[in-house]
Amino acid sequence: xxxxxxxxxxxxxxxxxxxxxxxxEQVEAYVSRGLSTEVRVYEGEVxxxxxxxxxxxxxxxxxxxxxxxxxxxxxxxxxxxxxLAEARDNLGFAEVDEWAGLAEPDGVAVVPQQLxxxxxxxxxxxxxxxxxxxxxxxxxxxxxxxxxxxxxxADSFGEAAVATTTGIRAAGRENGCYVSVGTLADDGxxxxxxxxxAVGRTVDELDVERAASDAVDRATxxxxxxxxxxxxxxxxxxxxxxxxxxxxxxxxxSGDAVARGRSLFAQRLGDEVATPLLTLxxxxxxxxxxxxTDIDGEGLxxxxxxxxxxxxxxxxxxxxxSARRLGAAPTGNGVRGxxxxxxxxxxxxxxxVPGSRSQAEIISGIDDGILVQQxxxxxxxxxxxxxxxxxxxAGLVITNGTxxxxxxxxxxxxxxxxxxxxxxxxxxxxxxxxxRAAGVSLVIRDVTMSGS
Amino acid sequence: xxxxxxxxxxxxxxxxxxxxxxxxxxxxxxGTGVGLDDGRIEQLSTxxxxxxxxxxxxxxxxxxxHxxxxxxxxxxxxxxxxxEAASHGEAGVRTVALxxxxxxxxxxxxxxxxxxxxxxxxxLLRRVDEAARSAGSAIAQVSAGYSDGRTRILIAxxxxxxxxxxxxxxxxRVSAVANGDTGMQTGFDxxxxxxxxxxxDKISVEEVARxxxxxxxxxxxxxxxxxxxxxxxxxxxxxxxxxxxxxxxxLEADLVSKGxxxxxxxxxxxxxxxxxxxxxxxxxxxxxxxISIDDEGHPSQYNVLIQDGVLTDYMWDFLRARKEGRPQSxxxxxxxxxxxxxxxxxxxYVLNGQEEPDDIIRDTSHxxxxxxxxxxxxxxxxxxxxxxxxxxxxxxxxxxxxPLREGNLIGNGPQVLRDIDRLGNDFAMGNPGTxxxxxxxxxxxxxQPTLRVASLTVGGTAA
Numbered sequence: 037x038x039x040x041x042x043x044x045x046x047x048x049x050x051x052x053x054x055x056x057x058x059x060x061e062q063v064e065a066y067v068s069r070g071l072s073t074e075v076r077v078y079e080g081e082v083x084x085x086x087x088x089x090x091x092x093x094x095x096x097x098x099x100x101x102x103x104x105x106x107x108x109x110x111x112x113x114x115x116x117x118x119x120l121a122e123a124r125d126n127l128g129f130a131e132v133d134e135w136a137g138l139a140e141p142d143g144v145a146v147v148p149q150q151l152x153x154x155x156x157x158x159x160x161x162x163x164x165x166x167x168x169x170x171x172x173x174x175x176x177x178x179x180x181x182x183x184x185x186x187x188x189x190a191d192s193f194g195e196a197a198v199a200t201t202t203g204i205r206a207a208g209r210e211n212g213c214y215v216s217v218g219t220l221a222d223d224g225x226x227x228x229x230x231x232x233x234a235v236g237r238t239v240d241e242l243d244v245e246r247a248a249s250d251a252v253d254r255a256t257x258x259x260x261x262x263x264x265x266x267x268x269x270x271x272x273x274x275x276x277x278x279x280x281x282x283x284x285x286x287x288x289x290s291g292d293a294v295a296r297g298r299s300l301f302a303q304r305l306g307d308e309v310a311t312p313l314l315t316l317x318x319x320x321x322x323x324x325x326x327x328x329t330d331i332d333g334e335g336l337x338x339x340x341x342x343x344x345x346x347x348x349x350x351x352x353x354x355x356x357x358s359a360r361r362l363g364a365a366p367t368g369n370g371v372r373g374x375x376x377x378x379x380x381x382x383x384x385x386x387x388x389v390p391g392s393r394s395q396a397e398i399i400s401g402i403d404d405g406i407l408v409q410q411x412x413x414x415x416x417x418x419x420x421x422x423x424x425x426x427x428x429x430a431g432l433v434i435t436n437g438t439x440x441x442x443x444x445x446x447x448x449x450x451x452x453x454x455x456x457x458x459x460x461x462x463x464x465x466x467x468x469x470x471x472r473a474a475g476v477s478l479v480i481r482d483v484t485m486s487g488s
Numbered sequence: 489x490x491x492x493x494x495x496x497x498x499x500x501x502x503x504x505x506x507x508x509x510x511x512x513x514x515x516x517x518x519g520t521g522v523g524l525d526d527g528r529i530e531q532l533s534t535x536x537x538x539x540x541x542x543x544x545x546x547x548x549x550x551x552x553x554h555x556x557x558x559x560x561x562x563x564x565x566x567x568x569x570x571x572e573a574a575s576h577g578e579a580g581v582r583t584v585a586l587x588x589x590x591x592x593x594x595x596x597x598x599x600x601x602x603x604x605x606x607x608x609x610x611x612l613l614r615r616v617d618e619a620a621r622s623a624g625s626a627i628a629q630v631s632a633g634y635s636d637g638r639t640r641i642l643i644a645x646x647x648x649x650x651x652x653x654x655x656x657x658x659x660x661r662v663s664a665v666a667n668g669d670t671g672m673q674t675g676f677d678x679x680x681x682x683x684x685x686x687x688x689d690k691i692s693v694e695e696v697a698r699x700x701x702x703x704x705x706x707x708x709x710x711x712x713x714x715x716x717x718x719x720x721x722x723x724x725x726x727x728x729x730x731x732x733x734x735x736x737x738x739l740e741a742d743l744v745s746k747g748x749x750x751x752x753x754x755x756x757x758x759x760x761x762x763x764x765x766x767x768x769x770x771x772x773x774x775x776x777x778x779i780s781i782d783d784e785g786h787p788s789q790y791n792v793l794i795q796d797g798v799l800t801d802y803m804w805d806f807l808r809a810r811k812e813g814r815p816q817s818x819x820x821x822x823x824x825x826x827x828x829x830x831x832x833x834x835x836x837y838v839l840n841g842q843e844e845p846d847d848i849i850r851d852t853s854h855x856x857x858x859x860x861x862x863x864x865x866x867x868x869x870x871x872x873x874x875x876x877x878x879x880x881x882x883x884x885x886x887x888x889x890x891p892l893r894e895g896n897l898i899g900n901g902p903q904v905l906r907d908i909d910r911l912g913n914d915f916a917m918g919n920p921g922t923x924x925x926x927x928x929x930x931x932x933x934x935x936q937p938t939l940r941v942a943s944l945t946v947g948g949t950a951a
Binding site: 078088092123183295296300376416427 | 522525526528529530531532533534535536537538539547548549550551552553554555556569570573574606607609610628629631665667671672673674707713715716717746747748750826828862863864865867869870872873874875876893894895896898899900945946947948949950
């Protein structure tokens with residue numbers, strides 16, 4: 037692995053771009069660069085080995101309330117100059133937006149995070165291949181009914197810098213690795229699928245055993261599943277499912293959605309929008325969160341924000357734009373999708389303040405319910421504007437406090453608004469997952485289940 | 489983009505560690521995007537991306553590396569990385585002589601969007617905003633996007649293939665929010681074709697805007713969707729995604745060969761209602777999934793996948809076809825030079841049946857009429873799929889009645905294919921789509937005539 041440790045170089049490039057700002061111009065330059073490898077193993081052999089590098093720059097120019105942007109997948113200085121000229125030209129076609137502007141330093145101190153571990157760079161290619169092979173072997177060894185679709189190892193090393201004419205100077209780097217495995221379990225004519233993964237900053241942190249056992253459990257637990265009868269039931273969402281729902285709820289709390297009249301919570305700051313049991317926090321400064329970070333996409337310090345406090349809607353998350361437009365304090369939630377995108381407002385690391393009981397204790401108190409272990413089609417089944425949701429699901433029946441037969445091919449439906457009010461218990465089983473939200477068991481009453 | 493003799497040297501270098509096959513895929517993309525939201529043109533953005541991916545195959549292993557540096561030095565460095573990744577074996581020397589293959593152009597371009605002024609693109613969205621807002625006083629918000637992109641592609645491989653292509657795609661999308669006593673509802677529509685700016689001479693952007701607005705307004709009066717199993721009639725051009733998800737993915741040879749498809753070993757068998765003939769057609773001029781050549785340099789094809797209910801063939805890329813010793817089918821595609829090609833669909837659609845669509849509705853006493861479907865997904869190993877209804881109505885006593893709020897439809901692919909009991913004669917293509925697989929998105933099209941599925945699970949909240 038080529039060393040990527042060239043800190044300072046990217047920030048210097050961003051600063052050179054910013055120095056070219058003309059009178060009355062605000063300029064932002066975001067520069068990033070990354071290296072990654074990916075190994076896929078199938079039946080004990082390397083199926084592919086990908087070695088990738090990417091780089092790019094995105095430039096925003098604002099003048100007289102008009103914004104123009106341009107980007108390129110190269111850091112070639114000749115092209116960078118063209119990108120700046122192009123962004124300038126583009127702003128002439130945008131309309132005046134009185135709130136247009138860049139982030140400004142707001143004095144909030146950065147909470148340093150350990151996002152880089154130099155040991156990962158020392159990992160040999162053969163070790164990476166062996167990890168994927170080991171994962172495939174461990175998975176196959178656990179259950180005769182299980183086949184492996186693919187076993188993977190991947191790592192990435194990224195660095196980015198942002199500079200603006202408003203005084204933002206920020207740079208950071210991050211690396212990490214993961215293993216993942218996709219499984220198929222057969223029983224007669226029936227096949228079910230599963231997956232497992234493990235994430236770390238170094239290969240030694242990867243819990244390969246856990247990835248293998250999760251993948252086997254997920255594939256085999258649904259064998260023999262039937263379609264349940266349609267009815268209203270209490271559902272227990274597995275932590276992994278809860279995390280996916282939290283991600284969607286987080287989207288409705290984006291200042292961008294609020295400012296543009298697209299959030300179902302727009303007029304509801306201060307209202308009781310959820311059960312008093314629920315306190316929802318976005319905290320990228322918590323090192324346990326996989327998406328922990330020290331700075332946001334606009335170069336402001338990332339910070340802890342309580343969004344829903346004991347059921348009361350307390351705060352939206354903001355980019356500098358949405359904060360300015362809504363007259364709110366910045367929250368350090370500028371999110372950008374790489375160098376090509378402009379920053380929007382989004383949650384960085386959501387979690388729910390946990391309750392006390394384990395999932396098993398919770399289930400023991402439920403007479404008729406479903407433990408939802410996976411959802412399918414959440415992205416197509418949730419309308420984050422109206423709040424209507426309907427998702428395919430699979431899991432286990434709960435009868436008189438005991439987990440029973442597996443069920444699949446049914447949907448659960450409600451609205452996000454109702455669901456937040458219908459939460460009757462939050463588990464104590466927080467699971468930190470490699471996504472923008474942590475999971476926890478969540479019990480929701482009176483959910484419509486459509487089956488046969 | 490890159491000289492032939494450079495390509496030959498790069499391929500030879502890629503084969504130095506004993507690879508049996510090497511390939512250079514280079515692309516040069518340039519595009520423009522305009523975004524309108526909240527009544528104003530928020531920004532105009534232009535971008536470019538150029539680079540090359542180099543693939544080396546040795547036995548069952550593939551090594552791949554990519555670079556944004558398309559100079560000879562940059563390409564040679566990527567070739568070495570790919571060669572190293574593919575093997576730890578003996579050295580060999582092979583030379584490559586490239587023979588350029590002419591590309592039959594599937595979707596000719598009249599007006600290169602790169603030569604159209606930015607002001608004209610901005611103007612389109614202003615018209616969209618106005619049309620959507622004047623569709624009803626309840627329309628509270630409109631966002632719209634315009635994008636165009638031109639990609640020049642060059643593919644060279646150690647079998648001597650040298651092919652070039654130029655792809656131009658133009659797209660406009662609009663999303664409207666309606667606000668009423670029952671809360672907010674959304675409506676969406678889009679139009680996208682593999683063509684240039686002449687797209688807007690052929691379609692009315694106002695019409696697209698009004699459709700999105702109407703979808704949002706209609707849902708203000710909608711009642712909760714029913715829950716449970718019901719007959720579902722799907723309007724022409726709105727449910728092709730069902731076939732894309734419910735069986736298309738399961739017919740991709742890479743998934744089949746790993747036993748991750750319910751259709752494995754089923755060629756020659758009746759897998760669908762005899763009414764169904766399903767094709768994947770990369771040659772469908774100007775459609776969103778149309779390509780002249782695939783991303784491995786193979787000409788696109790019209791491939792029949794299911795003929796009168798019988799499974800006739802899977803879709804193939806270079807790797808899978810080579811393994812089976814059979815021809816490719818023009819389905820080797822990738823998102824960009826940064827990605828390995830895989831078996832992917834192009835335009836996937838069901839051919840016309842015989843019936844008048846009105847008769848199909850008239851013969852349905854109690855069911856759901858789906859006029860627009862959103863996204864979906866499928867588990868190819870089980871066939872279980874799910875997708876969202878974004879415009880739907882009840883059918884009562886043979887007539888379309890009340891609009892329904894959003895809900896998911898779920899089902900099992902093989903079962904649904906067998907349960908298609910009526911097929912209309914009003915074929916239409918649907919909205920442009922992006923198909924995601926293994927983290928890569930590629931443009932695809934889909935289509936079908938009006939049809940009925942005897943029973944599907946509708947996941948609403950009403951009893």
